[in-house]
Amino acid sequence: MAAMAATEEAEALDLFTGIGLTEAKARETLRNAALSAQLRQAVLQARAALGSGLDKATGALLYNAAARLRDPDRLAFVVGYIGRREIRTDQQLGAALQYLRSHPLEPLEPADFERACGVGVRVSPEQIEEAVEAVVSRHREELLAERYHFNTGLLMAEARSRLQWADGKSIKNEVDLQVLHLLGPKTEADLEKKPKAAKARPAPVEKQKAAVVENGEVGAETKSLLEQLRGEALKFHKPGENYKTEGYVVTPNTMALLKQHLALTGGQVRTRFPPEPNGILHIGHAKAINFNFGYAKANGGICFLRYDDTNPEKEEEKYFTAIREMVEWLGYQPYAVTHASDYFDQLYTWALELIRRGQAYVCHQKVEEIKGHNPPPSPWRDRPVEESLVLFEDMRKGKFGEGEATLRMKLVMEDGKMDPVAYRVKFTPHHRTGDKWCIYPTYDYTHCLCDSIEHITHSLCTKEFQARRSSYFWLCNALDVYCPVQWEYGRLNLLYTVVSKRKIIRLVETGAVRDWDDPRLFTLTALRRRGFPPEAINNFCARVGVTVAQATMEPHLLEACVRDVLNEQAPRAMAVLEPLKVTITNFPAPQAIDVLVPNFPADESRGFHKVPFQSVVYIEESDFKEEADRGYKRLALGQPVGLRHTGYVIAVQNVIKDARGRVIELEVTCTKSDAAEKPKAFIHWVSQPRVCEVRLYERLFLHKNPEDPSEVPGGFLSDLNPDSLRVVDDALVDSSVLGARPFDKFQFERLGYFSVDPDSTDSKLVFNRTVTLKEDPGKA
16 A cells, blocks of 8 residues: 555655646645645646646646636636647736636636636737837836836836736836847946945834734734734634534535635635615714725735615615725725615525525515514415415515505524514615615625625624624525625724714714714714824724724824825925915015925924015914913013024014004014024914914814713714814915825924815915814813
């Protein structure tokens, strides 16, 4: 037996080295029984197709296919193309694997597959020459300037984008040839190493991430992702090991289904973010986005953006668009954008099968009859299967009115709810399917089956869906389809706000806020408009972490994350909200002086901008008092102050008042600042300013829990803060903000962080105050 095993090993070793593997790689492969069996079958199949030996390039394709495809049938399908020399390059194989991943359940269509993989496409040497010539011509000036220090990988990438199926080596050879023809042989200067660029200064947020120690380890580049994986996420099952999860229901078909699942996904982590397209995402959704996309990313997996569009009455295009924009704004790219409606045909077919298996029935109880936890049992629960099939078809054909019939599933949920509804009648055209359907599936029926279709490994949802876990497992098993695992985590809530779609609509309808993106709300569109950077929101979600318990946080904790990011992102400018005119009677120059102001005072290597300084400047009204109180350090009679960045100190000589005794102008003299006698304070100012509108925001509600009757007996609409918005129509800002676009961010010195609002026009900028420079102790 030992001799036979040694012989088989020697034969396999010869087989694997014969396709170009090194002996060490071949021996490593043999230690993996599953991979070696797959590879052996692939090599024998390809040899039979070619009728001869395999070259090294074909051997490499076979090895990659065997290592990345677990399904023997699909591997044989791809190997057939490799053996016939129809898939010849890494690009084609990568496209083939991508195609198979994106079609996990459908029968393979050879024609569609071949189009996706470039089968039959031949790229001639002339085409490669023309493509490279065009790319070299486009970068000619940069090439002549940088010569051989220019990154030729850029040329190759652009050429390949023009000729997707061209051989990479042929492109490289042509690029090398044409660059040599343009630049000539390398000189000594070309051979010298290019000096390394200085490393970027790490932002405080990154420093903060690196400083946080979790379980004895300091995070690196993906700290914000790893931070989210503490707590409950550490208990998550590995792909294919669903059955190890507590509460997971194992049936006689479970292991076979999991094996098929692994063959289709290759053991890849798959998550999904499933919003309803009937409203705008809010801060709680930011946690869900970070968790779903972040968990997949941290494990080398993929995340779908799947719209739960099963309620056509409330869905609008603007919500579909806004949801995707917010996901991408937070820095995530969905692996695929799908819709529950993509699967309506399959879901309907499965509903028929559920009825045939005696697990669903058509019911005529009214909605109000089946509400609550102890509704009366349906008198139609034991209806004959054939009768339910006929009635369900009648529902589909529109023979029942809304509310006259539903399809219900035969199960009892964790919360005691009996026989949840799977389908209901709605005579409302669908945003995507039009009037094809007048019956629509419910969340309880749709969600787990869509997860199954997309081979989701971890179905992450908030705690309130725990009562649906039994129906989730039950339905997949009742239909004998792959069953993912549902994991619940605590919601993220903020105090001093409401996030319910219904309540936000009431706020809009009553005029309390302008729209869903009013900066006083905590929808993601509102936070973006107010100027919150996406990195700050992600950092906040990371700090909160993922736990089973619901997290209710103070808004100032989110604002602290915003300050951390904006301190590094927002260049400084000077603005005056309540201007007081100051005339310098002894101004030292006949015209304005350009003053250099650092964009980031803590790091002057990040540049400067110029602002004019002339004999008339404007300061804040609050920066002057005729008589200085004890502890008051700013401008007063007999108390000079410095003007920031100018190098000058001003002292009041004359106070000019209007008829009512209000100070309207100061006449001052200026002197050069003396290092030996520094003034008590330096104040900001503007000169030759631009008039702008500034919107100052405070909390929208007065109480922490505006929805709590014990705190606010009159309801949330009675708790509105009358001072939540103050508009300064004629604020003055220095000229450095000229050309700013919506969402550009600035730190107005001593005032706070501000963002350009989309209401801005060419003639007048509008700024939203994002946060103050420091936390207001009263708010905490």
